[in-house]
Amino acid sequence: MTQGKGTAEASLERLASALTEQGTLTSDWLPAFKRAPRKLFIPDLIWPGTAHGAEHAQGVLKSENPAAWWDAVASDIPITTQWDDGQHDGRAVGKIPTSSNSMPSMVFSMLTDLSVSEGHRVLEIGTGTGWNAALLAARLGAENVTSVEVDTAVHEAARKAIENTGLVPTLVLGDGADGYTDHAPYDRLIATASTGEIPRAWLEQVKPGGIIVTPWWPEYGGGAIVRLVVNEDGTAAGRFTRTAAFMRLRQQRRKPKHVRQYMGGKPWPADGVRSMTQLSPEDIAGWLPMFVIGLQTRGVFPWAEEGEGDAYALWLRDTAVTSWATADYEPEAERFTVYQSGPRDLWDEVEAAHRWWVQQGRPGFDRFGLTVARDGRLTAWLDSPDRPVPCMS
Ligand SMILES: C[S@@+](CC[C@H](N)C(=O)[O-])C[C@H]1O[C@@H](n2cnc3c(N)ncnc32)[C@H](O)[C@@H]1O
Numbered sequence: 001m002t003q004g005k006g007t008a009e010a011s012l013e014r015l016a017s018a019l020t021e022q023g024t025l026t027s028d029w030l031p032a033f034k035r036a037p038r039k040l041f042i043p044d045l046i047w048p049g050t051a052h053g054a055e056h057a058q059g060v061l062k063s064e065n066p067a068a069w070w071d072a073v074a075s076d077i078p079i080t081t082q083w084d085d086g087q088h089d090g091r092a093v094g095k096i097p098t099s100s101n102s103m104p105s106m107v108f109s110m111l112t113d114l115s116v117s118e119g120h121r122v123l124e125i126g127t128g129t130g131w132n133a134a135l136l137a138a139r140l141g142a143e144n145v146t147s148v149e150v151d152t153a154v155h156e157a158a159r160k161a162i163e164n165t166g167l168v169p170t171l172v173l174g175d176g177a178d179g180y181t182d183h184a185p186y187d188r189l190i191a192t193a194s195t196g197e198i199p200r201a202w203l204e205q206v207k208p209g210g211i212i213v214t215p216w217w218p219e220y221g222g223g224a225i226v227r228l229v230v231n232e233d234g235t236a237a238g239r240f241t242r243t244a245a246f247m248r249l250r251q252q253r254r255k256p257k258h259v260r261q262y263m264g265g266k267p268w269p270a271d272g273v274r275s276m277t278q279l280s281p282e283d284i285a286g287w288l289p290m291f292v293i294g295l296q297t298r299g300v301f302p303w304a305e306e307g308e309g310d311a312y313a314l315w316l317r318d319t320a321v322t323s324w325a326t327a328d329y330e331p332e333a334e335r336f337t338v339y340q341s342g343p344r345d346l347w348d349e350v351e352a353a354h355r356w357w358v359q360q361g362r363p364g365f366d367r368f369g370l371t372v373a374r375d376g377r378l379t380a381w382l383d384s385p386d387r388p389v390p391c392m393s
Contacts, residue, residue, distance in 0.1 A: 011074035012037060015104060018076060024105040026112060029139065033108075036134035039073050041101055041161045043129075047080040047093055048072035051103060054245070056080055059091035078103040081129055085250070086153050097247060099154045101129040102192060106244060113213045113227045113241050114188050116140060123186045123205065124148070125176030125214075125249075126193035130158030136190075137167040145169035146183045148176040150250050177249060179205040186210060194223050194246040198236065198372045208232040215246035216370065218294025219254075219301050219319060220350075222287050224365050228372065237385055239369040243287055254301065254319070262317055262324040263341070272326070272339030279351050280336060281314040281329040288364065289354060295368060295380040296353035297392045300346050316346040325350075349392040356390055 016033060019025035025033060044062040046069065049055070062069040072079055079101045083094025111132075116122065122136050127149035137145045147169055149155040155173045162168065172180050176191065177199040184205035191202075194215035202212055210230045217223035223245055228238040248254075263270035281304075284293060290302075299319040304312045309331070316325040323342025330336070338347045357363070363382060368389070371379045380389045 008039070008070055011070055012039065015074045015076065019104055019108060022076075022105060024108045024112070026108070029108055029111060029135070032135045032138035035138035036131065036165050036167060038101070038104065038131055039070075040164055041129040041131040041134065041158075042069075042073050042079060043081055043157065044069075045091070046072060047083075047097070048075070049078040049080055049097075049100070049103075051077050056093045056097070058093065061091070076103055076105050078106075081157075082151070082154060085151060096253075098250075099128050099151060100247070101131055102246075106242075107132055107135070109242060110190060110192075110213055110225060111135065113211075113225060114190050115211060116188055120144060120187040121183065121185075122146070122188045122190065123180060123183070125179075125189070125191040125202075127155060127158045127171055128192060129154075130162045130171070132190070132192055133158070133169050133171070134162050134165050134167050137162075137169040138165075142167045142169045146172060146180050146186075148172045148174050148180055150175055175251065177201065177251065181205065189213070191215065191249075192246060193249045194244070195249050196252055197376060197378065198228070198370075200376055203230060203234055203236055203372065203374075203376075206230045206236075211238075212236060213241075215244045216240070217246070217248060218291065218297075219299055220290055220294035220297055221302065222290030222292070222294050224291055224368075226370050228370065234374045235372060237369060237371040240365045243291070243365060256301065256303070256317060257321050259303075259305075259315060259317070259324065262321060269326075269339045270341060272324070272341040275338045275340070275347075276335045277327060277338050277347065277351060278335055279327075279354060280333075281312070281327045284350065284354050285314075288362075289357065291365065292357040292368075292389075293350050293353040295389050296356065297349050300344075300349065316350060318342070318344055318346060353390075353392060 047056045060068045080097040082099035085098045088094035121144045124147035127147040133147035179201035185207045187210050189206050189212045191214035194217035212228040216226045224240040225244045228236040230236045303315045311330050314327045323344035325340040325347040328337045371385050
């Protein structure tokens with residue numbers, strides 16, 4: 001079975017119309033959308049994702065099921081193209097998605113955040129399939145675009161795909177946290193893998209007045225895109241623009257220790273101190289509360305251990321492996337059992353972060369921003385840099 005050319009083109013036009021209607025694909029990016037069509041960057045074997053959430057379909061092979069392949073390419077969904085750094089065979093989903101072609105509405109929203117104009121030189125971190133680099137090259141000229149990818153196979157595949165468009169930006173194999181000094185300084189830097197810190201090299205390689213757009217993913221979770229303007233003194237500041245769930249820079253992936261190691265091998269509840277709380281773990285489970293807790297805490301991350309029915313235990317652990325806490329969620333309960341252990345009272349920190357947010361009237365993402373000091377220290381703020389959010393540790 002093959003997909004007729006007309007049908008395929010029509011489905012891509014539907015995608016363009018849908019994105020235009022949403023307001024994410026603007027008229028200034030439409031020629032690039034046409035010059036570097038998404039279909040050229042999607043490999044034969046793909047795992048279609050979903051617009052909201054982390055679920056994936058089984059692998060779809062274009063030669064076997066062209067209709068499903070085209071449907072994915074023409075839909076506003078992310079498409080996973082690599083699992084487990086390439087150490088994965090077959091059609092089943094792997095453990096962690098490690099490269100993808102991002103969701104089109106996110107691609108164009110971030111490009112809009114980047115505010116490019118003619119002659120701008122851009123550095124992209126995370127070449128992936130090469131689509132974003134090709135879009136930038138189509139808009140700004142290939143000589144003005146450099147893109148860095150850490151994975152050799154992904155980098156090579158992107159090179160082949162981009163060559164098919166006749167647009168040839170500079171594609172670099174390396175760690176994007178180092179930027180790429182050979183073509184610096186840049187007017188713009190866009191990262192398409194998330195980071196918990198803003199690498200020094202990015203601030204050094206972007207001109208004063210230049211813009212960095214990157215997914216920021218606090219340790220606690222609840223990632224969002226931040227748009228930073230670089231200052232003359234090498235600092236940067238700017239607001240969050242939207243929520244986003246990008247895979248992390250490879251070097252920043254967390255490999256958490258098992259909860260047993262936190263408990264020092266002792267039986268439950270080890271030396272955990274029991275208390276009760278009125279804050280339901282459900283009230284802090286959403287993306288926005290997680291983001292706000294992530295802004296205020298350092299080195300703490302959650303994990304939900306399933307219980308009977310809808311019950312679960314929310315575990316909090318610190319990255320230094322010194323402290324842990326649990327809060328037991330029971331449907332219909334009005335108070336919840338908490339255990340805390342170690343030098344940090346992690347539940348108290350999280351509860352205080354949530355309380356502060358409620359006291360501020362539960363502000364949304366767009367009211368928060370980040371300042372990056374010369375030494376890379378991050379300060380989150382509400383509404384303006386002179387209103388820093390509290391930091392729990
Ligand atoms: C969401 S994909 C990028 C999508 C891409 N911009 C596109 O248009 O298809 C994220 C990519 O970042 C890459 N990556 C992860 N860590 C990296 C690092 N330290 N330096 C450069 N690339 C990295 C991954 O290998 C992956 O290909």
